[in-house]
Amino acid sequence: MRRVKSANTSPEIRVRRLxxxxxxxxxxxxxxxxxxxxxxxxxxxxxxxxxxCFWHMHSCRRGQALxxxxxxxxxxKRQRNAARDKRNLRSLHALGWKALVIWECRTLNEESLxxxxxxxxxx
Ligand SMILES: [Zn+2]
Numbered sequence: 075m076r077r078v079k080s081a082n083t084s085p086e087i088r089v090r091r092l093x094x095x096x097x098x099x100x101x102x103x104x105x106x107x108x109x110x111x112x113x114x115x116x117x118x119x120x121x122x123x124x125x126x127c128f129w130h131m132h133s134c135r136r137g138q139a140l141x142x143x144x145x146x147x148x149x150x151k152r153q154r155n156a157a158r159d160k161r162n163l164r165s166l167h168a169l170g171w172k173a174l175v176i177w178e179c180r181t182l183n184e185e186s187l188x189x190x191x192x193x194x195x196x197x
Contacts, residue, residue, distance in 0.1 A: 085181040086112050086124040092188055098195055109162030120172045127178045131156040134179045
């Protein structure tokens with residue numbers, strides 16, 4: 075049987091935990107907003123999107139890696155994701171939301187993640 079990956083170690087949970095520990099309260103996965111942002115701080119008009127490096131084509135090594143099989147399929151699928159991400163960010167901005175994208179690979183260093191979140195959430 076396949077082991078279920080612990081939800082506690084997912085990038086999104088790492089980000090949520092930190093934001094919560096910093097004293098901010100938020101809601102999750104707003105269906106009403108473009109891209110269904112993972113973390114929504116409605117009173118501040120800010121959202122945080124946690125992106126998996128592979129699915130959203132980050133510029134890091136993991137994001138640029140190509141699977142051995144069905145390369146064309148994956149390339150197309152991921153390009154569509156990346157294009158959609160861009161559209162969603164534009165729509166969020168147009169609606170007056172500030173958005174922060176946190177890449178999966180950037181959630182591993184808690185200190186720098188905390189700094190990034192602090193700068194974004196501060197004002
Ligand atoms: Zn990455």
